[in-house]
Structure formats: C-alpha cells, structure tokens
Amino acid sequence: xxxxxxxxxxxxxxxxxxxxxxxxxxxxxxxxxxxxxxxxxxxxxxxxxxxxxxxxxxxxxxxxxxxxxxxxxxxxxxxxxxxxxxxxxxxxxxxxxxxxxxxxxxxxxxxxxxxxxxxxxxxxxxxxxxxxxxxxxxxxxxxxxxxxxxxxxxxxxxxxxxxxxxxxxxxxxxxxxxxxxxxxxxxxxxxxxxxxxxxxxxxxxxxxxxxxxxxxxxxxxxxxxxxxxxxxxxxxxxxxxxxxxxxxxxxxxxxxxxxxx
Amino acid sequence: xxxxxxxxxxxxxxxxxxxxxxxxxxxxxxxxxxxxxxxxxxxxxxxxxxxxxxxxxxxxxxxxxxxxxxxxxxxxxxxxxxxxxxxxxxxxxxxxxxxxxxxxxxxxxxxxxxxxxxxxxxxxxxxxxxxxxxxxxxxxxxxxxxxxxxxxxxxxxxxxxxxxxxxxxxxxxxxxxxxxxxxxxxxxxxxxxxxxxxxxxxxxxxxxxxxxxxxxxxxxxxxxxxxxxxxxxxxxxxxxxxxxxxxxxxxxxxxxxxxxxxxxxxxxxxxxxxxxxxxxxxxxxxxxxxxxxxxxxxxxxxxxxxxxxxxxxxxxxxxxxxxxxxx
Numbered sequence: 001x002x003x004x005x006x007x008x009x010x011x012x013x014x015x016x017x018x019x020x021x022x023x024x025x026x027x028x029x030x031x032x033x034x035x036x037x038x039x040x041x042x043x044x045x046x047x048x049x050x051x052x053x054x055x056x057x058x059x060x061x062x063x064x065x066x067x068x069x070x071x072x073x074x075x076x077x078x079x080x081x082x083x084x085x086x087x088x089x090x091x092x093x094x095x096x097x098x099x100x101x102x103x104x105x106x107x108x109x110x111x112x113x114x115x116x117x118x119x120x121x122x123x124x125x126x127x128x129x130x131x132x133x134x135x136x137x138x139x140x141x142x143x144x145x146x147x148x149x150x151x152x153x154x155x156x157x158x159x160x161x162x163x164x165x166x167x168x169x170x171x172x173x174x175x176x177x178x179x180x181x182x183x184x185x186x187x188x189x190x191x192x193x194x195x196x197x198x199x200x201x202x203x204x205x206x207x208x209x210x211x212x213x214x215x216x217x218x219x220x221x222x223x224x225x226x227x228x229x230x231x232x233x234x235x236x237x238x239x240x241x242x243x244x245x246x247x248x249x250x251x252x253x254x255x256x257x258x259x260x261x
Numbered sequence: 262x263x264x265x266x267x268x269x270x271x272x273x274x275x276x277x278x279x280x281x282x283x284x285x286x287x288x289x290x291x292x293x294x295x296x297x298x299x300x301x302x303x304x305x306x307x308x309x310x311x312x313x314x315x316x317x318x319x320x321x322x323x324x325x326x327x328x329x330x331x332x333x334x335x336x337x338x339x340x341x342x343x344x345x346x347x348x349x350x351x352x353x354x355x356x357x358x359x360x361x362x363x364x365x366x367x368x369x370x371x372x373x374x375x376x377x378x379x380x381x382x383x384x385x386x387x388x389x390x391x392x393x394x395x396x397x398x399x400x401x402x403x404x405x406x407x408x409x410x411x412x413x414x415x416x417x418x419x420x421x422x423x424x425x426x427x428x429x430x431x432x433x434x435x436x437x438x439x440x441x442x443x444x445x446x447x448x449x450x451x452x453x454x455x456x457x458x459x460x461x462x463x464x465x466x467x468x469x470x471x472x473x474x475x476x477x478x479x480x481x482x483x484x485x486x487x488x489x490x491x492x493x494x495x496x497x498x499x500x501x502x503x504x505x506x507x508x509x510x511x512x513x514x515x516x517x518x519x520x521x522x523x524x525x526x527x528x529x530x531x532x533x534x535x536x537x538x539x540x541x542x543x544x545x546x547x548x549x550x551x552x553x554x555x556x557x558x559x560x561x562x563x564x565x566x567x568x569x570x571x572x573x574x575x576x577x578x579x580x581x582x583x584x585x586x587x588x
Contacts, residue, residue: 056485080488087482093340094478094533104476108488112469153483160487 006031007053007071007083007164007197011062014052015219023048023219025062030197031164034190037206038199039230040216041240046199047088049216050166053197054085066164080108084162088169090153092141098152099137102127105159127159130185147178154182158189165189167198171205183209207231207254215239231255267531271544278548279322282555283314287563317448320456321551321568324445324509325519327460329546331502332520333527333538334467337474338495339408345520346506349499350389350411353418355510358385360422364429379455379511386507389414394499407499443516443569445554452512459508466501467539470494474535516569518576519546525580549576 008029015022023045030036030053038046051057053064055071064071066083084105092101105127106120116124128134131151141149150170157165170186171179179202186196187209200206206213207227215223215230217239223230233246236257247256284290290306298307332345339348346352358381393410426434473494476484481491509516523546524538531537550568553575557566 051482054486056482076485076490077488080486085482085486087480087486090479090483092479093337094528096478096533100475100532100534101479104479104487107472107476110472112472114472153479156479156483157486166486 006067008065009049009053009062010065012052012059012064013061014048014057014059016048021045021219023052025049025052025221028214028221028224031195033195033211035187035196035198035210036212036214037210037227038197038214038216039201039203039206040222044216044239045219046216047168050085050168050197050199054083054166055079056085077108080160080162082163084157084160084165086153086157086165086167086170088172095140095142097138097140098133098144098155099124099128101141101152102133102137102155102159105156108160123159123161124155127155130158130189131155132181147174150174150178151182151185154185158185162194164195164197167196169199169201171200171202179205203231203236203257204254207257227254231257268537268541268544271527271541271548275322275544275548278551278555279318282318282321282551283310285555286314286558312449316450316453317445317554318551319453320445320448320513321554322547323453323456323460324513324516324547325523325550326543326547327456327464327505327509328516328520328550329523329527329542330464330467330539331505332546333524333535333542334470334474334498335502335520336524337477337535338498340477341408342525343521344408346502346509347415347515347517347520348408348411349503349506350393350414350418351386351503351506352510352515353415354385354387354389355382355507356385356515357418357421358382358388359511359514360425361385364425364433382511383459383507385418386503386510389418390499390503390507394496407495443514443572444565444567445513445550446565446567456508456512459511460505463501463504463506463508464543466497466504470498470501471535471539474498474539478533478535514569516550516572518572518580519550522576522580523549 006029008027009025010027012025013022028049038049040046048057052059053071055064055074055076058072066074066079071079071083102124103116103120106116106123109120109123110116125134128137131154133148133151133155136144136148141152144152150173154167154170157167165186167186171182174182183205186198190196198210200210210227212225213223213227213230214221215235222239223235231246231254233244236244236246243260245258245260247258249256286309288306288309290310294304294306295310298304298311328346335344335346335349336342338344359378362378362381389411393407393414396406396410473484473489476487476489477491477494485491506520524542527538527541527545531541550572553571554568556575557568557571560566
C-alpha cells in the first residue's frame with residue numbers, strides 16, 4: 001500500500017433542493033489519523049459529506065482534493081486505487097457468492113480485458129481472512145446473516161487496498177459483538193497504514209476506536225478533535241438534544257454515552 | 262477451467278445448431294448436391310442450402326444472440342430483472358418506422374444494405390433510444406426513470422400504429438402483421454449483412470462493458486466506490502444494447518422473450534458473473550432462436566410459424582417454469 005495522501009475538503013457548499021440546511025465545510029482534512037469518525041445526529045449531513053469526499057456528489061462550491069488533485073477530475077478507476085468508499089447498503093441485484101463480491105473490490109486494479117492475477121487473488125484472500133469469511137467464500141449472499149453480509153461488503157472494500165477508506169455506517173444494524181468485531185478489523189488495517197474515515201452512530205464505539213472525531217450538526221462542523229474532547233456532555237447535548245447522558249468512569253479513558261428517558 | 266465449462270458447452274450447442282439446422286425445412290436436401298454446389302456445380306439443393314437456409318440460420322443465431330446479450334446487460338444497468346431490449350422503447354420506435362415505410366410508398370430511400378423498411382425501422386429505433394437517453398440525461402434520472410421512459414415510448418409508438426392503422430387498407434395491414442409477429446422468413450445474405458452491421462458492433466461494445474457490470478450489481482454507489490464510471494458504463498451499455506436490438510428489429514421485427522428468458526436461464530447455470538453471463542447469453546439466445554425457427558419450419562411444413570410468435574408461446578411457459586423453480 002502507498003503512503004496515504006491527504007484528502008481535503010475546501011470551501012465546500014452543498015445543498016439538496018428539499019433540505020432546510022446546506023452543508024458548509026470551510027476546511028476539513030483526513031489522512032493524518034489512522035481512524036477518524038464522523039458523528040452527529042440523523043440528517044445532519046454526515047453521509048453527504050462522505051459522498052462529497054468520495055466524489056460521488058458534486059459540490060455547488062468548493063472541491064474535494066486527494067493529495068492536491070481534484071477528486072472530481074480524476075478518473076474513477078485512478079481514484080478508487082487510492083480512495084475507497086463503502087456505502088451504507090449494497091443492494092445485490094443477483095445472488096453473488098462471497099468471493100465474487102470481494103473480488104469486485106479489485107475492479108480498479110485491472111484493465112477492461114484483464115483476468116485476476118496473483119496480486120488480486122492475494123488481496124482477496126487477505127480481505128477474506130481479515131473479516132473471517134474464508135470458510136464462507138463460496139456461500140451466496142442470500143445465505144448469510146446480516147452481520148456476515150456486512151463483513152463481505154467490508155472485505156470487498158478492503159480488497160480494493162486504497163490509501164484512504166471512507167465507510168458510511170459500517171456497524172449499522174449489527175449487534176454489539178459484531179459491531180466491535182468490524183471496528184477491530186478496521187483498527188488492525190489502520191495500524192498497517194490504511195487511513196479510515198467512518199460515519200458512525202454509535203458514539204461509544206466511535207469513542208473507543210477512533211483517534212479523532214468530527215461532530216457535524218445541521219451541515220456544519222460543530223467540533224473536531226480527539227474523542228475525549230468531543231464526547232462531552234455540553235457538546236452532545238447541543239448536538240443531539242437533552243435525551244443523552246455522558247458518564248465518565250476513572251477506569252476508562254473515554255466517556256460513556258447513554259440515552260436518557 | 263471449471264468456469265469455462267458452461268461456456269464451452271453453450272459454444273458446442275451453438276456450433277451444432279449452425280451445422281444441423283440448415284438441413285431442416287420443407288424440402289429434403291441431398292448432401293451430395295449441397296457439396297456439389299461448393300465445388301462449382303449449380304444445384305437446386307445447393308441454392309436452397311447456401312442462399313436461403315444458411316443465411317436464415319445465421320440470422321437466427323445472430324439475432325437471438327444479440328437480443329439475449331442486450332437483455333443480460335440491460336437487466337444490470339436498469340437493476341431490473343424485467344428489463345430487455347424492448348423496454349428501451351426500441352421495439353416501439355422500430356415498429357413505427359417499419360410501419361410508416363409500408364403504409365407510405367412514397368417514402369423510398371436506402372441506407373447501405375438496408376431497404377426502406379429496414380432503414381426506417383432503424384431510424385425509429387435510434388430515435389427512440391436517443392429520446393430516452395436524452396430524457397434520462399436531462400433529468401439526471403436513475404435506472405428506473407430510464408426504464409419507465411422506454412416503456413412509455415413503446416406504448417406511445419404502439420398507439421400511433423393503431424391510429425394510423427385506421428386509415429389504411431386491410432391487405433396492407435395483413436402484410437405488416439407478418440412483420441409485427443417477428444420472423445426470419447425474409448432472410449438472405451443482405452439481411453445477415455444488415456443485421457451484422459449493427460449487431461456486431463453492439464455485441465462488441467457490450468462485451469467490453471461486461472467487467473464493469475459486475476460491481477453495478479451491488480448498487481451504483483458501491484460500483485462508483487470501486488472505480489466504475491457509472492454514467493459512462495450505463496451510456497455505452499445502452500448504446501451497445503440499442504445497436505444490437507435495433508439491428509434485430511429492423512431485419513426480423515419484434516422477437517419477444519429471448520432477451521428476457523435467455524439471460525435468466527443462463528444465470529441459473531453459470532451464476533451472476535457478467536463476464537460469463539454475457540457471452541453465454543449470446544450463445545444460448547442464438548441457439549434458442551435458431552431452434553424455435555427450425556421448429557417453426559419443420560412443425561407445420563410447408564407452412565411456417567413465425568419465430569416471434571413461437572418464442573413467445575414456448576418461451577413464456579418455460580420462463581414461468583423457471584420462476585416456479587426459483588427458491
């Protein structure tokens with residue numbers, strides 16, 4: 001894997017026709033921290049921010065740049081070798097086998113008529129091993145649990161071997177154990193050089209695994225820094241409203257966020 | 262190698278059909294006379310074999326193959342298992358073009374090897390495709406809108422044919438109905454050339470896109486994240502499928518079910534990998550159409566059942582059986 005370049009959003013302004021707010025990001029850069037979480041209430045613009053960073057949405061103003069190059073002007077295949085993106089859902093049109101899904105992650109590494117080579121096969125095998133789906137490699141997606149399916153999609157993104165990987169809620173709809181397992185997989189890859197940027201709803205998981213959190217509120221960056229500085233009662237009450245409680249315990253460095261009646 | 266086995270099996274069937282079907286028809290042919298024609302002896306059997314039956318079988322193989330491959334690709338870019346060449350509105354446009362050529366004798370021109378009817382069918386198909394694509398581009402629409410636009414256009418063209426039908430004589434209508442049923446009975450080498458001129462570039466374009474179609478099977482965002490230029494792939498796939506199916510519509514009329522049935526049947530056998538599904542669909546679709554045409558020539562000889570009607574009558578129940586077996 002190459003050394004990670006910086007992914008920067010500059011003077012971004014974007015709005016949906018139906019939205020009451022517009023996303024405004026004067027400056028935001030990813031790539032310095034191994035694992036960065038984007039948190040914030042539903043509808044605050046987290047997924048939109050991620051899509052703008054991935055070049056899937058064109059901003060009204062400003063630009064996303066990877067190592068100084070405009071993401072919008074890069075060929076998608078060139079971009080995908082350096083910047084990966086995993087959406088919240090990957091609705092499968094046909095009943096692909098796990099290995100086929102993971103091998104699709106190698107798309108950007110081959111030409112139109114190329115067949116998978118040794119590097120592709122190694123990357124697929126590594127990704128399958130990382131997510132623990134080696135034994136299920138031939139199994140169709142329809143025969144997998146929700147957690148296994150999500151790990152198959154993750155393996156596809158890992159097999160892509162980008163420098164920076166953007167993930168939209170990678171732990172969505174997973175139980176605590178599966179969610180922690182997914183975050184551990186990402187943390188292991190991050191320790192080996194991958195830079196991960198993940199939109200997250202579980203603030204405890206985000207606090208536990210991320211090196212940096214960006215708190216988005218109504219399309220603006222409300223806070224940006226280490227988890228301990230972001231997950232404070234004042235900030236979270238301001239962003240999420242009063243149904244939240246933040247506990248601090250001496251035995252854990254990160255605060256614990258709970259819902260309150 | 263294991264992955265290539267189904268492809269080789271489809272190729273074998275395709276080749277056997279190409280070798281066998283020219284011998285089937287109302288007139289029994291003598292091997293000796295047919296091979297005599299090859300070495301320069303003029304024989305009636307040789308003429309029937311090389312000037313009538315061989316181009317007809319080739320036309321069936323190529324038309325069925327083009328329709329099936331186009332269907333396989335369209336189902337992915339529309340993300341809809343019901344998508345097939347005719348849902349782009351091409352059949353409607355082509356039918357309207359051919360209809361106008363037949364009811365307006367003053368409309369006469371030729372386009373390369375195409376006669377007026379073929380040329381207008383092609384122009385109608387190209388116009389429909391251009392309109393659907395431009396609608397889709399203008400509204401930055403997704404796959405569903407493209408599909409709806411295609412279906413709507415087909416209905417509008419069908420309606421226009423019905424309206425014009427009210428003003429023309431019954432014997433002209435009867436002649437046109439034969440074309441509307443879809444058939445290979447007017448096949449000659451010029452028809453094969455006319456079809457190949459459009460279908461071969463279309464099929465080549467689709468084959469080039471096959472690798473890009475796989476990530477699209479997991480959604481457009483996932484495909485884009487994996488490096489697929491989704492808009493570009495969708496555009497070139499539509500053009501490839503449009504060329505292939507316009508070629509068929511212009512020469513053989515509307516032939517239903519092959520573009521729908523063949524890709525689904527092939528996926529049951531080879532799985533969903535588009536790199537395998539597209540070429541296998543070509544071989545299976547071609548073999549299926551050629552087989553239906555041979556059956557249509559043999560079953561009611563010396564009369565013929567139009568292949569378009571036969572594919573619908575036989576293909577429909579087969580497709581329902583496939584659906585019933587689906588777990």
